[in-house]
Amino acid sequence: MSELRWDPLKNNWTIMTKGRGRRPQDFLQKREQVKMAACPFCNGNETKTPPEIYAYRPDGSRANQPGWQVRVIPNKFPALGIEGELDNRAEGLYDRMNGIGAHEVIIEHPDHDKSMADLTTDELAEVLKAYRARMLDLHRDGRFRYIFVFKNFGIEAAANVPHSHSQLIAVPLVPPLIATELESCREHFARKERCLICDLIRQERETKTRVVRDDGNFISYAPYASKFPFELMIAPLQHSHDFTLCTDQQLLLLADTLGDSLRRLRSILRDPPYSFILHNAPPLHLRRGRPDYWGSLPVDYHWHIEIAPKLTNVAGFEWGSGFQMNPTPPEEAAEFLRQADPTVRYQD
Amino acid sequence: MSELRWDPLKNNWTIMTKGRGRRPQDFLQKREQVKMAACPFCNGNETKTPPEIYAYRPDGSRANQPGWQVRVIPNKFPALGIEGELDNRAEGLYDRMNGIGAHEVIIEHPDHDKSMADLTTDELAEVLKAYRARMLDLHRDGRFRYIFVFKNFGIEAAANVPHSHSQLIAVPLVPPLIATELESCREHFARKERCLICDLIRQERETKTRVVRDDGNFISYAPYASKFPFELMIAPLQHSHDFTLCTDQQLLLLADTLGDSLRRLRSILRDPPYSFILHNAPPLHLRRGRPDYWGSLPVDYHWHIEIAPKLTNVAGFEWGSGFQMNPTPPEEAAEFLRQADPTVRYQD
Numbered sequence: 001m002s003e004l005r006w007d008p009l010k011n012n013w014t015i016m017t018k019g020r021g022r023r024p025q026d027f028l029q030k031r032e033q034v035k036m037a038a039c040p041f042c043n044g045n046e047t048k049t050p051p052e053i054y055a056y057r058p059d060g061s062r063a064n065q066p067g068w069q070v071r072v073i074p075n076k077f078p079a080l081g082i083e084g085e086l087d088n089r090a091e092g093l094y095d096r097m098n099g100i101g102a103h104e105v106i107i108e109h110p111d112h113d114k115s116m117a118d119l120t121t122d123e124l125a126e127v128l129k130a131y132r133a134r135m136l137d138l139h140r141d142g143r144f145r146y147i148f149v150f151k152n153f154g155i156e157a158a159a160n161v162p163h164s165h166s167q168l169i170a171v172p173l174v175p176p177l178i179a180t181e182l183e184s185c186r187e188h189f190a191r192k193e194r195c196l197i198c199d200l201i202r203q204e205r206e207t208k209t210r211v212v213r214d215d216g217n218f219i220s221y222a223p224y225a226s227k228f229p230f231e232l233m234i235a236p237l238q239h240s241h242d243f244t245l246c247t248d249q250q251l252l253l254l255a256d257t258l259g260d261s262l263r264r265l266r267s268i269l270r271d272p273p274y275s276f277i278l279h280n281a282p283p284l285h286l287r288r289g290r291p292d293y294w295g296s297l298p299v300d301y302h303w304h305i306e307i308a309p310k311l312t313n314v315a316g317f318e319w320g321s322g323f324q325m326n327p328t329p330p331e332e333a334a335e336f337l338r339q340a341d342p343t344v345r346y347q348d
Numbered sequence: 349m350s351e352l353r354w355d356p357l358k359n360n361w362t363i364m365t366k367g368r369g370r371r372p373q374d375f376l377q378k379r380e381q382v383k384m385a386a387c388p389f390c391n392g393n394e395t396k397t398p399p400e401i402y403a404y405r406p407d408g409s410r411a412n413q414p415g416w417q418v419r420v421i422p423n424k425f426p427a428l429g430i431e432g433e434l435d436n437r438a439e440g441l442y443d444r445m446n447g448i449g450a451h452e453v454i455i456e457h458p459d460h461d462k463s464m465a466d467l468t469t470d471e472l473a474e475v476l477k478a479y480r481a482r483m484l485d486l487h488r489d490g491r492f493r494y495i496f497v498f499k500n501f502g503i504e505a506a507a508n509v510p511h512s513h514s515q516l517i518a519v520p521l522v523p524p525l526i527a528t529e530l531e532s533c534r535e536h537f538a539r540k541e542r543c544l545i546c547d548l549i550r551q552e553r554e555t556k557t558r559v560v561r562d563d564g565n566f567i568s569y570a571p572y573a574s575k576f577p578f579e580l581m582i583a584p585l586q587h588s589h590d591f592t593l594c595t596d597q598q599l600l601l602l603a604d605t606l607g608d609s610l611r612r613l614r615s616i617l618r619d620p621p622y623s624f625i626l627h628n629a630p631p632l633h634l635r636r637g638r639p640d641y642w643g644s645l646p647v648d649y650h651w652h653i654e655i656a657p658k659l660t661n662v663a664g665f666e667w668g669s670g671f672q673m674n675p676t677p678p679e680e681a682a683e684f685l686r687q688a689d690p691t692v693r694y695q696d
Contacts, residue, residue: 002447099350275664
């Protein structure tokens with residue numbers, strides 16, 4: 001029997017379908033290696049990109065020269081533009097806003113052939129520090145309501161530049177799905193004086209069937225109403241609403257869990273295309289005294305990372321209904337991922 | 349400058365991106381013809397499918413024999429199962445419901461090589477009559493809250509059987525996106541005593557820039573906050589909440605506009621993959637005296653069809669934020685589609 005599942009955080013239902021391919025081997029895909037003549041993200045090609053905004057240079061080398069380990073640059077083809085003032089107005093029954101924002105690229109490593117799953121925990125922690133640094137900087141710009149950090153791996157849209165990178169987009173309003181999560185958390189707290197995500201984590205630790213890894217600092221689990229096969233959520237066990245408050249030590253611990261999750265997915269799904277997203281609370285100063293504006297009151301939210309392998313095809317039904325169909329129950333996904341050996345590249 | 353646009357029906361924002369490919373020729377894709385040894389949907393292969401539920405047989409031929417023009421069968425691999433009683437319960441903080449529903453396939457024409465855009469207006473009207481007949485029948489089953497009719501064309505998920513077909517899924521709750529639209533319409537009416545979609549159509553007819561076709565009965569236009577390039581909305585000009593109330597004559601007029609829209613898309617985008625969805629009000633008897641249950645009060649809704657060509661790739665940002673990025677402003681899409689010649693298969 002298929003099953004519908006409701007997630008109190010997303011406030012949404014997922015249809016867990018029955019009798020269709022659901023195991024890792026049902027999803028194996030061929031990944032094409034895109035070869036580029038001269039990759040602009042490679043060490044030594046710094047002049048082929050816009051000037052860097054941030055870099056981690058352990059050797060103390062100069063900006064826009066080789067020697068960096070992580071490098072952040074503006075996106076050459078930004079979805080939103082950094083120049084101008086916000087212009088927010090009605091157009092009859094509709095509303096429009098001009099597309100003020102920032103769009104940056106975080107180059108995760110100088111080596112063209114290393115994916116995020118190949119990075120050491122120390123190297124991955126430096127990528128997370130770059131996220132933190134750029135978010136803190138952009139939070140000072142009063143035009144932005146939200147800073148969005150995400151990564152596409154092996155997905156057509158991202159394959160233009162195969163060199164491992166993440167992206168950051170600053171947007172002039174809180175994204176709809178984040179707003180829903182903030183609202184769920186806020187309502188739950190108003191009623192129960194407890195954080196919803198803390199409650200979910202507590203239930204997951206008791207149930208255990210959906211937990212992939214729990215090292216006492218971070219938990220990685222397959223969400224109850226997962227929209228996608230082998231979807232994962234990574235969250236700190238200790239309540240925190242804002243990723244940018246993480247210490248270096250916490251980022252190192254996060255890098256450990258994140259790297260482990262990516263390697264487990266790679267091991268059983270053979271380098272699956274995936275997206276991951278950092279879900280964070282908007283900064284407090286954006287509340288600006290307006291009760292309807294989300295700001296980072298510590299009780300409002302619990303930051304986390306969501307990883308979604310792209311194994312199924314979203315077509316008419318999902319697009320038009322808002323229901324997602326998922327053939328792999330999260331309990332099965334978690335079992336496969338627990339048994340995966342993260343040290344083996346492709347498991348049989 | 350990019351632009352953010354808000355749609356009062358979807359209650360959602362779309363980012364209209366600038367400086368990226370946006371014209372029809374930027375989206376042309378290679379479509380692979382899938383050849384099948386023996387297509388179960390073809391005339392003469394009726395025994396290869398489950399027994400038919402409905403058929404239009406102009407020659408009066410017997411069920412499950414050749415001679416049909418439209419044929420409806422149960423999906424062999426249903427996403428939801430027809431047997432059993434609803435079981436709706438909590439699981440700690442979560443909720444689950446067993447997957448009771450129906451999943452049917454509407455075979456639109458006996459000829460394997462005809463796509464929906466190839467059908468005559470009369471033939472297409474018979475497909476719409478099959479939708480209506482199946483919806484009316486399933487509305488009598490008290491376990492279902494909503495009947496969802498959609499079509500995937502040229503999309504991986506649907507390409508298992510290339511023979512032209514639509515699908516119908518009955519679900520035990522109102523799909524999230526439909527619920528949002530119903531809520532938008534209901535709130536608008538409560539405040540203004542007018543149908544929101546009637547208001548939107550009135551504004552579109554005045555603005556004109558987004559209208560593709562308006563024959564006095566049905567309007568086809570590119571929505572203001574289109575999530576996808578060349579997205580189209582088709583709606584009756586005269587207010588009606590429920591598609592199943594359409595007369596044969598109205599379905600003939602709808603077939604005329606729907607066929608025209610599909611042929612215009614084909615002409616300039618060369619058989620693009622697309623999905624279309626029928627958005628309808630849930631039937632009145634499902635309200636069951638509960639004020640929080642959507643039922644088809646005539647003021648609550650205005651049925652319509654949404655067509656979304658699948659030209660862009662939904663990746664991390666869209667999936668994780670709920671923002672869609674669309675490079676083609678609907679005013680430009682409508683201009684291309686107005687100029688398209690629907691009688692020419694592939695326009696240059």
